[in-house]
Amino acid sequence: MDIAVFLQTCLNATYASSYLALVAVGLVLIFGVMRVVNFAHGELYMAGAYCLFWVFYQNELPFFAGVAVAVLVVAAVGLFLERTMFRPMKDNPLGGLICSIGALLVLQAGAVSLFGVRKKSFAGPYNEAVTLFGVDALTISGQRLVVIAFAVILLGALWAFLRKSRFGWALRAVAQDPEAAALQGISISRISMLAMVLGAALAGAAGALTATIVPTGPYMGHPVIIGAFIVIIVGGLGSLEGAIIASVLYAFTHTFVTTLFDGTIADITGLVLMLIVLVVRPHGLLGKPERA
Amino acid sequence: MMGVVTYAIWLALIALSLAAAALSLDPQLGGPHRRWWWQGLALASAAVLALSPHVVTFSQQELLVFLTINTLVVVSYRLLALTGEFSLGHVVMMGFGAYASALLSKQLAIPVPLSIILAAGLTGLVAFVLAFPLFRMKGFYFLIGSFAAGETIRLLWKAFIGPKGISRIPGVPDIEIGAWEINFWEPVASYYLILVIAAVSIWILWRIEHSHVGLTFHAVHWRDQLAGAVGVNTWRTRTQALVLASFFAGLAGALLAHYITTVNPNRFAVHEMVFVLIWVIVGGTATIWGPIIGLVTLTAINEVLLRDIGYDELRPLFYGVLLVLAMLFLPNGLETLPARLVRHFRRAKLLASQR
Numbered sequence: 001m002d003i004a005v006f007l008q009t010c011l012n013a014t015y016a017s018s019y020l021a022l023v024a025v026g027l028v029l030i031f032g033v034m035r036v037v038n039f040a041h042g043e044l045y046m047a048g049a050y051c052l053f054w055v056f057y058q059n060e061l062p063f064f065a066g067v068a069v070a071v072l073v074v075a076a077v078g079l080f081l082e083r084t085m086f087r088p089m090k091d092n093p094l095g096g097l098i099c100s101i102g103a104l105l106v107l108q109a110g111a112v113s114l115f116g117v118r119k120k121s122f123a124g125p126y127n128e129a130v131t132l133f134g135v136d137a138l139t140i141s142g143q144r145l146v147v148i149a150f151a152v153i154l155l156g157a158l159w160a161f162l163r164k165s166r167f168g169w170a171l172r173a174v175a176q177d178p179e180a181a182a183l184q185g186i187s188i189s190r191i192s193m194l195a196m197v198l199g200a201a202l203a204g205a206a207g208a209l210t211a212t213i214v215p216t217g218p219y220m221g222h223p224v225i226i227g228a229f230i231v232i233i234v235g236g237l238g239s240l241e242g243a244i245i246a247s248v249l250y251a252f253t254h255t256f257v258t259t260l261f262d263g264t265i266a267d268i269t270g271l272v273l274m275l276i277v278l279v280v281r282p283h284g285l286l287g288k289p290e291r292a
Numbered sequence: 293m294m295g296v297v298t299y300a301i302w303l304a305l306i307a308l309s310l311a312a313a314a315l316s317l318d319p320q321l322g323g324p325h326r327r328w329w330w331q332g333l334a335l336a337s338a339a340v341l342a343l344s345p346h347v348v349t350f351s352q353q354e355l356l357v358f359l360t361i362n363t364l365v366v367v368s369y370r371l372l373a374l375t376g377e378f379s380l381g382h383v384v385m386m387g388f389g390a391y392a393s394a395l396l397s398k399q400l401a402i403p404v405p406l407s408i409i410l411a412a413g414l415t416g417l418v419a420f421v422l423a424f425p426l427f428r429m430k431g432f433y434f435l436i437g438s439f440a441a442g443e444t445i446r447l448l449w450k451a452f453i454g455p456k457g458i459s460r461i462p463g464v465p466d467i468e469i470g471a472w473e474i475n476f477w478e479p480v481a482s483y484y485l486i487l488v489i490a491a492v493s494i495w496i497l498w499r500i501e502h503s504h505v506g507l508t509f510h511a512v513h514w515r516d517q518l519a520g521a522v523g524v525n526t527w528r529t530r531t532q533a534l535v536l537a538s539f540f541a542g543l544a545g546a547l548l549a550h551y552i553t554t555v556n557p558n559r560f561a562v563h564e565m566v567f568v569l570i571w572v573i574v575g576g577t578a579t580i581w582g583p584i585i586g587l588v589t590l591t592a593i594n595e596v597l598l599r600d601i602g603y604d605e606l607r608p609l610f611y612g613v614l615l616v617l618a619m620l621f622l623p624n625g626l627e628t629l630p631a632r633l634v635r636h637f638r639r640a641k642l643l644a645s646q647r
Binding site: 037084085088089092093094095097098099101102103104105106108109110112113117226229230233262264265267268271272274275278279282 | 378425428429431432433435436437439440441443444447448450451566569570573605606607608609611612613614615616619620623
């Protein structure tokens with residue numbers, strides 16, 4: 001592997017880790033507050049991508065208007081899922097998860113009936129290649145730079161929100177100990193809604209930002225959700241920092257193995273990585289062991 | 293005409309399995325004649341199952357073959373679910389049986405009946421090996437771990453055997469009894485063969501559940517720490533359930549491989565697993581009839597009713613909505629419905645007599 005290929009692969013991996021982190025952090029947020037693993041999260045990502053397709057490509061409105069619509073629409077879908085499925089299933093540990101599998105099928109079928117089975121490929125507005133630091137090997141399309149920049153901004157904003165705002169404090173309190181939080185007068189159901197809206201919005205943003213880079217199709221969420229699951233297990237369920245670190249780790253591993261061997265071997269590597277973590281350290285790199 | 297007969301057969305299958313569930317769940321039903329009810333039910337089921345392939349179209353005959361194979365898949369899946377663990381790797385275990393039997397019979401020229409049994413045994417062996425890492429996990433972790441293990445196995449087939457899988461797998465050899473020749477290329481002949489194998493397997497699974505081993509499955513599900521405290525080896529119990537369930541899944545897969553004569557990795561992907569999960573959850577897991585009710589009802593609606601109406605793209609929508617509705621409003625599955633109705637009528641009758 002010469003140095004140019006190495007640098008190029010690093011850039012690709014950075015891009016992959018950025019949108020994966022957006023999806024995985026949302027998943028962790030939802031799990032942390034509601035103890036529900038949302039299998040439909042990949043489909044929320046897919047819904048975001050279709051929102052951009054609809055606003056930006058079909059209605060020819062500005063790109064960022066599409067991103068905003070995607071965030072709002074997908075957040076609303078997330079809120080709907082929380083109210084109709086996750087809240088009624090609160091006492092059943094696997095119930096919410098199984099319901100989210102139903103939601104996954106519904107969202108996929110919805111996308112098929114609205115937009116058809118065929119994948120849509122369309123160009124974004126920032127397609128010209130950008131050369132970083134004057135090094136030829138560090139060439140990346142502007143569209144991917146936008147994704148990386150947005151991931152950094154959104155995750156930074158989320159971090160600030162969770163650390164500095166009252167809602168953020170309340171959310172972290174519920175994630176740590178729901179009963180104690182409820183005794184302090186924090187409304188768990190309101191915080192659950194907040195977590196679901198935030199998590200879904202991040203997935204919608206990730207979908208909208210990458211819609212012009214990967215072909216937009218009804219089943220595009222599948223590889224993303226598998227990647228996100230690997231990330232949240234490796235990083236530790238419930239740990240946001242773990243999810244971000246694991247996103248980078250997984251994206252670099254996956255991209256390099258894909259470049260050196262092929263995609264299937266890369267998928268196997270990721271899954272084996274997850275299995276090893278599950279066996280050796282089930283609470284992940286940064287998670288805390290669950291109290292029995 | 294054909295259409296009416298098809299609908300009648302599917303309705304009869306649903307009604308028979310619902311009746312069986314009602315009898316299993318309500319010990320008072322039938323009173324002193326309970327035995328007769330069971331015998332009548334068995335006779336009626338045998339008659340419907342034996343006659344049905346002769347009165348339907350070719351595609352419906354094929355559907356009956358797949359239904360029989362899937363029955364074995366869902367009933368074996370329930371055995372593992374009895375210990376409280378939901379696996380996302382069961383369909384891959386089925387695929388393992390299919391691939392193993394295909395390779396054994398095609399590459400090593402082992403006779404097909406022997407290769408089917410060997411493949412089922414190998415699937416059980418793989419499940420035994422997988423139990424070591426997987427049963428360090430529980431609940432969600434087991435679910436995701438079983439998915440990872442299954443998906444790894446499936447991707448290994450894709451990488452090393454090829455994305456197109458194996459084709460031209462030898463079928464079950466013809467049998468000649470005097471002048472009577474049975475050709476298993478015919479769906480009807482395969483249907484009877486697979487029906488008998490599935491029936492015997494389900495009977496074995498039923499015996500296992502009602503044996504000492506089966507009782508420990510329940511104990512491990514509901515009170516695993518107590519079971520451990522009174523000397524039940526919970527790890528070994530879970531492993532037994534996984535190995536047995538995988539053995540029969542492998543058997544079902546091998547039967548499928550020799551019937552359709554081709555296997556490929558996509559046939560055993562996670563979306564197929566989702567269907568198995570939906571059948572079992574919508575049907576219920578309290579009795580052996582629950583998964584069968586779920587499978588038969590959903591297959592009937594999906595493959596007969598919706599196909600006739602012609603909403604091919606929206607069929608997953610129907611599955612998704614039904615899964616959510618079942619979880620929200622019928623968490624114990626369709627199987628509890630007839631027993632609940634019976635209880636309702638009994639109470640109404642009692643109230644009326646007291647008035």
